[in-house]
Amino acid sequence: MPLVNPLKFIKKAQEKGVAIAAFNVHNLETIQAVVEAAAEERAPVIVQTTPGTLKHAGIEYISACVKVAAELYDIPIALHVDHCPSYKTIVQCIRNGYTSVMIDGSELPYEENVALVKKVVELAHSVGVAVEGELGRIGGAEDGITVEEREATFTVPEEAKAFVDATGVDTLAVAIGTAHGVYKWEPKLDFKRLSDIRKLVDVPLVLHGASGVDDDSIKRAIAGGICKINIATELKIPMAKTIQEVFRVKPEENDPRNYMGAAKEAVKEVVRRKIRLCGCNGLADELEGYR
Numbered sequence: 001m002p003l004v005n006p007l008k009f010i011k012k013a014q015e016k017g018v019a020i021a022a023f024n025v026h027n028l029e030t031i032q033a034v035v036e037a038a039a040e041e042r043a044p045v046i047v048q049t050t051p052g053t054l055k056h057a058g059i060e061y062i063s064a065c066v067k068v069a070a071e072l073y074d075i076p077i078a079l080h081v082d083h084c085p086s087y088k089t090i091v092q093c094i095r096n097g098y099t100s101v102m103i104d105g106s107e108l109p110y111e112e113n114v115a116l117v118k119k120v121v122e123l124a125h126s127v128g129v130a131v132e133g134e135l136g137r138i139g140g141a142e143d144g145i146t147v148e149e150r151e152a153t154f155t156v157p158e159e160a161k162a163f164v165d166a167t168g169v170d171t172l173a174v175a176i177g178t179a180h181g182v183y184k185w186e187p188k189l190d191f192k193r194l195s196d197i198r199k200l201v202d203v204p205l206v207l208h209g210a211s212g213v214d215d216d217s218i219k220r221a222i223a224g225g226i227c228k229i230n231i232a233t234e235l236k237i238p239m240a241k242t243i244q245e246v247f248r249v250k251p252e253e254n255d256p257r258n259y260m261g262a263a264k265e266a267v268k269e270v271v272r273r274k275i276r277l278c279g280c281n282g283l284a285d286e287l288e289g290y291r
Contacts, residue, residue, distance in 0.1 A: 003070045005099045006078035007130045007170050009044040009287055010204045014227040018279030019207075022046035023271060024082060024232035026053050028065055029264040030239070035069040035077060037271035041281040044076040046100065048230065051084050054093075063096040075284040080132070082230070083208075090120055094129055102132040102173070110159070117167040125168070132206060133169035135160050157196040164201050171204045171228060176221075178209030189217050191224055198225035206230065215277055222278065231274050238266040 006020065013020050023034045025047055038045035047066050054062065063079060070077040080100035081093045090101050103120040105113035117133045124131045135155045155174040164172055174197055177189040198205065204227035210218060211233035218229065246259040253259055275281050 001070060001074060001076070003067060003079050003097055003099045004076045005128055005130050006044070006046050006076070006080070007100075008289070009076050009078075009283065010171060010227050012283065012287060013278075013280060014204045014225075016279075016283070017223065018283065019222045019227050019229045020044060020046060020280050020283075021271070021275045021278045022048050022080065022082075022228055022230050023235060023274075024048045024050060024053070024230070025062075025066075026236075027057065029260050030235060030267055031062075031065050031069055033235075033264045033267035034271050035066075035073060037268045038077070038275060038284075039073040039075050041272060041275045042075065042284045043275045043280045043282070044078075044284050044287065045275075046078045046080050046228070048080045048082040048232075050082050050232075051086065051089060054081070054089065059092055059096045063093075063098065067097060076287060078130075083134075087116065087120060091123070094124065094127060098129065100130040100132065102134070104134055106134040106175075110163075114163060114166050117163075117169060121168045130170045131168075132171045132173060133163065133167055134173040134208075135163045135175070154190060154193060155197060157193065157200050160197050161200040164203055169203065171206050172201060173206040173208050176207075178207060178213060189213070189221060191220060194221065194224045194226070204228060211235075218277055229274070229278050231270075234270055234274070235267050238270055239263040242266040 010020050025031045025034055031047060034045060034047055049062050066079045078099045079097065081098055082102050083104045084090055084102060085104050090103055093101055101120065101124055103117050105116040121131045153175055160172060160174065176194050205225050206228040207221055207226045208230045210229045211231055242263040243259050246253055246262055
């Protein structure tokens with residue numbers, strides 16, 4: 001089936017108290033791993049790319065590969081650009097078939113963030129594309145900041161409500177204690193803050209930086225209202241380690257089909273486990289209007 005706007009199945013997840021797993025991809029093998037595992041688990045899935053990946057692989061290449069994958073399987077698949085600060089890039093993604101976009105103005109002053117997101121919402125909604133916004137800043141893996149400084153970057157519940165009302169975003173990424181990349185400390189999520197945001201905001205909530213967060217915390221976040229879980233680093237690590245192991249055992253290996261094929265299978269197992277953790281396995285068969 002063609003690529004779809006993910007909002008319907010994200011809202012279905014919200015209704016059922018589960019979450020949609022969204023995976024950042026970088027090449028053909030990671031796309032295949034994500035889509036094949038989702039199809040086997042009968043899960044709707046969001047394939048994501050960062051601006052860095054778009055620069056590396058090209059919007060046209062990525063969109064073409066994911067479009068083909070969507071046609072091969074009878075599950076709802078959305079293509080999403082993650083953490084994009086550029087309006088121009090958002091336009092290019094939409095022109096190339098992306099069905100969901102995240103405009104990231106979280107580094108901007110509040111009013112400028114609102115204005116940028118509102119501009120993207122007007123464009124995207126006019127062509128049936130979903131928009132994710134972010135309020136608060138997700139930390140970096142090497143920030144090394146104190147608890148007080150860290151919490152200063154967290155999403156303020158009252159601001160979250162005002163932001164959603166002002167911009168019309170479809171989903172909202174919230175900063176409650178996660179970070180991008182590999183954690184150098186044990187992540188501790190602010191569940192009280194999540195609960196306060198959920199009470200004020202009706203749109204589905206998104207958790208970024210979920211790689212490395214323990215399963216119990218993920219489950220608790222979903223129970224607290226998170227409807228979309230982003231996974232990136234936890235796909236990179238098994239891919240890299242598998243390739244390293246292939247060359248350790250067979251240094252003379254020169255066939256990409258062998259080392260990339262093994263890496264794909266390693267990624268696929270992680271995707272399968274994350275889908276089950278989010279509880280969205282089987283959800284594709286409960287959705288109407290996609291076939």
